[in-house]
Amino acid sequence: MNELPWIEIISAVAVLVGGGGIAGLVVARRRRRTQDQGGGQATVEREPTAKPEEAAEPGTAAEPGAAAPTREPARDVLEKPAPTAGRLVRLRDRLARSGSPLGARLLSVLSRDSLTEDDWDEIEEELLLADVGAGPTTELLESLRTKVRVLGVREPGAVRDLLRSELVALLDPALDRTLRTEPTTAEDGTHLPAVTLVVGVNGTGKTTTVGKLARVLVADGRSVVLGAADTFRAAAADQLTTWGNRVGVPTVRSDREGADPASVAFEAVARGRDEKIDVVLVDTAGRLQNKAGLMDELGKIVRVSSKVAAPSEVLLVLDATTGQNGLSQARVFAEVAGVTGIVLTKLDGTAKGGIVVQVQRELGVPVKLIGLGEGPDDLAPFDVDEFVDGILG
Numbered sequence: 001m002n003e004l005p006w007i008e009i010i011s012a013v014a015v016l017v018g019g020g021g022i023a024g025l026v027v028a029r030r031r032r033r034t035q036d037q038g039g040g041q042a043t044v045e046r047e048p049t050a051k052p053e054e055a056a057e058p059g060t061a062a063e064p065g066a067a068a069p070t071r072e073p074a075r076d077v078l079e080k081p082a083p084t085a086g087r088l089v090r091l092r093d094r095l096a097r098s099g100s101p102l103g104a105r106l107l108s109v110l111s112r113d114s115l116t117e118d119d120w121d122e123i124e125e126e127l128l129l130a131d132v133g134a135g136p137t138t139e140l141l142e143s144l145r146t147k148v149r150v151l152g153v154r155e156p157g158a159v160r161d162l163l164r165s166e167l168v169a170l171l172d173p174a175l176d177r178t179l180r181t182e183p184t185t186a187e188d189g190t191h192l193p194a195v196t197l198v199v200g201v202n203g204t205g206k207t208t209t210v211g212k213l214a215r216v217l218v219a220d221g222r223s224v225v226l227g228a229a230d231t232f233r234a235a236a237a238d239q240l241t242t243w244g245n246r247v248g249v250p251t252v253r254s255d256r257e258g259a260d261p262a263s264v265a266f267e268a269v270a271r272g273r274d275e276k277i278d279v280v281l282v283d284t285a286g287r288l289q290n291k292a293g294l295m296d297e298l299g300k301i302v303r304v305s306s307k308v309a310a311p312s313e314v315l316l317v318l319d320a321t322t323g324q325n326g327l328s329q330a331r332v333f334a335e336v337a338g339v340t341g342i343v344l345t346k347l348d349g350t351a352k353g354g355i356v357v358q359v360q361r362e363l364g365v366p367v368k369l370i371g372l373g374e375g376p377d378d379l380a381p382f383d384v385d386e387f388v389d390g391i392l393g
């Protein structure tokens with residue numbers, strides 16, 4: 001794969017949008033590749049060196065049969081993931097087309113000749129319906145009312161600029177949205193891959209996000225290994241393996257349904273260490289935040305895989321269409337797994353994007369990625385300015 005055009009295109013867009021969010025996904029220099037993922041050549045077949053026993057919690061017996069064989073990708077059908085750059089443009093397009101855009105409705109009310117109390121009530125209702133949340137909605141309304149009154153803003157272009165700056169402020173552009181995907185070196189010189197753990201409740205889009213993220217990383221020139229720690233459903237590991245195969249990324253998995261997910265995560269991270277892989281992406285099973293056993297298991301996945309390398313990112317996948325529900329999920333996951341970023345999926349089909357504001361406020365954790373559709377490259381870095389321009393249409 002010729003990486004140079006990628007670098008030029010992505011760098012140009014990073015300069016254009018000036019967004020910190022995309023910076024973490026951009027490879028600014030040609031990276032050392034420890035594994036050819038784009039050239040259609042075979043990788044070295046290697047059995048995982050770590051034993052499942054090592055993955056057991058101290059004092060617990062290792063599970064028999066929990067070993068995690070690796071599915072090597074089929075190398076002759078590799079796809080070329082879409083560049084990260086084009087996704088920002090597509091985001092605006094999808095947001096503008098989804099449902100009836102919040103921004104357009106707000107602008108139409110704000111542009112009326114003289115704003116009555118009914119008009120302000122309508123604006124409030126629109127914001128609440130979009131899941132912006134009661135507190136942020138009140139803040140936004142007060143600020144808008146004052147500025148409209150004090151500055152006498154009436155001209156449509158000026159109203160749009162005012163609303164735009166208020167929405168940008170609400171989304172906290174200062175938050176660091178960089179994805180930490182740089183490998184590190186331990187004190188003893190051991191290569192440590194960057195580990196990204198993907199967590200969330202059932203059906204939010206975790207496996208799809210891992211697959212899409214692998215493509216983003218491959219497009220940016222990173223070497224990647226996937227860990228199928230969703231051992232409840234064999235189909236989940238198959239699904240992940242298929243995602244990996246499409247871009248030449250191997251998947252570490254267990255052939256036994258119900259195997260210890262912590263063991264699989266451990267094996268995947270150990271393989272990343274042994275093969276000097278840049279990033280290990282670990283998919284976990286969907287779990288309800290109110291099921292203590294499942295949440296304990298998640299804590300164990302974090303602890304056990306940290307014996308090789310601690311996660312540099314724990315991404316909580318939230319379905320934007322479920323709105324407020326996502327909040328209570330987010331709180332519990334943050335407690336158990338130390339969430340470092342939110343992935344908001346299915347934004348293409350909802351006018352409830354306001355949940356971004358609430359989640360960030362509640363947790364102080366930034367939205368880092370957004371899902372814009374079911375297509376393989378429908379995942380984009382979250383960029384505040386682009387997002388607001390998208391909802392303003």
Ligand SMILES: Nc1nc2c(ncn2[C@@H]2O[C@H](COP(=O)(O)OP(=O)(O)OP(=O)(O)O)[C@@H](O)[C@H]2O)c(=O)[nH]1
Pocket residue numbers: 200201202203204205206207208209230236284285286287344345346347348349370371372373374378
């Ligand atoms: N429209 C749309 N659909 C999405 C998006 N992300 C994921 N999906 C769909 O959501 C469904 C569930 O996705 P999965 O990745 O299987 O979800 P999961 O969280 O891994 O599911 P469990 O393992 O059962 O918990 C699939 O049909 C995906 O195609 C998105 O951004 N937009």
